[in-house]
Amino acid sequence: MGLKDRNIDYGYQTRTVYANQMASFFIPTEATPNVITEMLTGLVWAEVGALGLGGITTTTDGNLLRDVLFLGDGSNIDWANDVHARILWTDGGTGTDNVTWKFTHNAIAFGAAYAAATTVLDTLIAADPHCGVANGVNGTTWGIIDGSTITDTQGTADFVVFDIEMDTEAADIDPIFLGYQLKYIPKLTSGAQTVFSATPTDA
Secondary structure (H helix, E strand, C coil), X not given: CCCCHHHCCCCCEEEEEEHHHCCEEECCCCCCCCHHHHHHCCCCEEEXXXXXXXXXXXXXXXXXXXXXXXXXXXXXXXXXXXXXXXXEEECCXXXXXXXXXXXXXXXXXXXXXXXXXXXXXXXXXXXXXXXXXXXXXXXXXXXXXXXXXXXXXXXXXXXEEEEEEEXXXXXXXXCEEEXXXXXXXXXXXXXXXXXXXXXXXXX
């Protein structure tokens, strides 16, 4: 006899996307965004100290990084449940001021017009203070995409665009974007998966 969905205590899985795996990075206010201009205005690949860890500098408010998740490409996210998102970042100094990150999304069908991510999280990522340790890695609080906000129905949402914007930062902080994480319930059976696990709080 097979197990029924209600008898399975699904635990959260984590998808980590590193800075070098992002689809693109640019300044959205430019008439014609291009990588050379981004490099001249602060969006560059940088080593964190001399530690071998790399990221993308986001020293100008409005710097934007984009990722694209194709839902048919091994994605096992159960979008019927809440999906949690956070930013990983660092700074070379010892300041403790805040950085505010925006995380938006847009589900698009194949054949439809490609568009930027404009839908904000249902629970926003809070302004995040630097840990105060030079090159210390920071994890923001978890923002939330409410369950059923995104559907993975073929022909309705074949891929999702995620835009991550460094919205504001204090004068003594020069954020380096290291990546982002999604924490989600895996899609293993038909219908919404039953969840007993507590929501993630390890920011």
